[in-house]
Amino acid sequence: MTTRTHLECSRTGEKYPIEEARNLSASGAPLLVRYDLQAARRNWNREWLASGPRSMWRYAPILPVAKPSSITSLGEGWTPLVRLNRLGKDLGAANLWLKDDGVNPTGSFKARGLSCAISMCRELGITKVALGSAGNAASAAAAYAAAAGIEAHIFMPNDVPQSNYLECQAFGARVTLVDGLISDCGRIVAERKAAEGWFEINTLKEPYRIEGKKTMGYEVAEQLQWRLPDAILYPAGGGVGLIGMWKAFEELEALGWITGPRPKMIAVQAEGCAPVVKAFNEGKDHCEFWPDAMTVSSGLRVPKPLGDFLILDIVRQSGGTCIAVSDRAALEAGARLARLEGVFAAPEGAACVAAAEKLLASGFLQPDARILLYNTGAGLKYIEAWSALFPRMPGGPADKLGGLITPR
Ligand SMILES: *Cc1c(COP(=O)(O)O)cnc(C)c1O
Numbered sequence: 403m404t405t406r407t408h409l410e411c412s413r414t415g416e417k418y419p420i421e422e423a424r425n426l427s428a429s430g431a432p433l434l435v436r437y438d439l440q441a442a443r444r445n446w447n448r449e450w451l452a453s454g455p456r457s458m459w460r461y462a463p464i465l466p467v468a469k470p471s472s473i474t475s476l477g478e479g480w481t482p483l484v485r486l487n488r489l490g491k492d493l494g495a496a497n498l499w500l501k502d503d504g505v506n507p508t509g510s511f512k513a514r515g516l517s518c519a520i521s522m523c524r525e526l527g528i529t530k531v532a533l534g535s536a537g538n539a540a541s542a543a544a545a546y547a548a549a550a551g552i553e554a555h556i557f558m559p560n561d562v563p564q565s566n567y568l569e570c571q572a573f574g575a576r577v578t579l580v581d582g583l584i585s586d587c588g589r590i591v592a593e594r595k596a597a598e599g600w601f602e603i604n605t606l607k608e609p610y611r612i613e614g615k616k617t618m619g620y621e622v623a624e625q626l627q628w629r630l631p632d633a634i635l636y637p638a639g640g641g642v643g644l645i646g647m648w649k650a651f652e653e654l655e656a657l658g659w660i661t662g663p664r665p666k667m668i669a670v671q672a673e674g675c676a677p678v679v680k681a682f683n684e685g686k687d688h689c690e691f692w693p694d695a696m697t698v699s700s701g702l703r704v705p706k707p708l709g710d711f712l713i714l715d716i717v718r719q720s721g722g723t724c725i726a727v728s729d730r731a732a733l734e735a736g737a738r739l740a741r742l743e744g745v746f747a748a749p750e751g752a753a754c755v756a757a758a759e760k761l762l763a764s765g766f767l768q769p770d771a772r773i774l775l776y777n778t779g780a781g782l783k784y785i786e787a788w789s790a791l792f793p794r795m796p797g798g799p800a801d802k803l804g805g806l807i808t809p810r
Pocket of ligand 1: 510511512538605637639640641642643644700701702751779780
């Protein structure tokens with residue numbers, strides 16, 4: 403089914419066989435999976451998708467897994483595309499859409515990347531994986547590893563949202579809380595992996611997660627009848643979703659399934675951690691490490707993205723921009739989205755609503771443009787953050803319920 407051919411270094415173009423497990427290229431850059439898109443173009447047809455699986459595996463020919471029996475799926479992808487009529491009217495945007503990845507298994511789009519990565523680990527005979535994560539990647543890794551019978555070693559900052567911690571424990575992962583940031587977690591994995599025999603699945607440290615994430619771009623295209631929107635607002639932490647969607651558009655053009663201009667790609671960050679916005683505004687092509695990164699949008703708390711040069715290049719090529727919003731603005735915009743549309747987004751997705759409002763006001767986005775907001779996660783995963791906006795007196799029903807359970 404797959405049309406995969408090889409792995410390619412994103413910096414030098416050097417090729418590597420795809421039949422072996424690999425992390426970075428010899429020059430230390432992320433590796434990308436390449437496909438025989440001409441063969442895919444001859445032997446595959448976008449009309450056939452109508453009868454495909456209702457998950458991201460409908461795009462199996464451009465995913466790297468060779469054996470169907472390796473596929474570890476919990477129903478990830480093929481998420482709703484919602485037209486935001488009421489919010490659009492409020493914001494003065496006549497053509498506003500939301501792609502809702504909050505409905506994925508474990509409540510975030512990270513399910514896409516980890517379904518693909520864990521499937522590849524299974525295919526390659528890997529039995530132990532490790533990653534550092536600011537939150538949702540850990541939950542997804544733990545879930546897919548559990549489903550595949552693979553051992554997961556997870557390192558998370560000790561102020562990670564409670565939901566992520568609980569999920570990892572429930573899925574039976576080996577969890578270590580680290581007094582530091584995602585960058586510190588990643589460093590621990592890198593230091594210990596050789597001795598422990600772990601395969602590292604940190605963001606962009608292996609070539610498979612991005613392949614799962616790129617299906618976001620395929621779905622946006624398919625759900626909009628192969629006419630891409632004018633602008634996509636994406637909450638960028640590591641930026642892999644944005645890089646993945648751009649790769650999808652490149653492949654879709656090679657398949658002959660889309661034509662015409664690509665969307666303006668807009669990277670949305672939090673004011674408490676905005677290294678990409680800073681580098682963009684200063685005309686730089688790499689980010690500086692953002693000290694004391696702090697935001698309730700745990701997915702955006704990445705002080706120095708590994709793929710910074712790729713994100714900045716894509717945003718500039720596309721005629722897009724980078725913008726930061728405060729946590730308060732994000733939460734308030736998220737409450738407005740929930741109130742008007744019935745979608746309860748993660749603060750990361752809510753940040754895109756706040757950013758759209760700013761960019762409509764500044765005239766960067768036109769009122770009649772086709773604008774897509776990408777919601778990457780479920781609001782319910784962020785109990786602590788939303789409680790700041792909607793506090794409740796102690797002693798409510800949840801606390802009484804807590805009393806029913808005797809601690810071990
Ligand atoms: C990980 C995460 C992000 C950031 O994703 P990247 O593609 O790495 O930039 C955004 N939102 C949520 C909910 C996340 O879990």
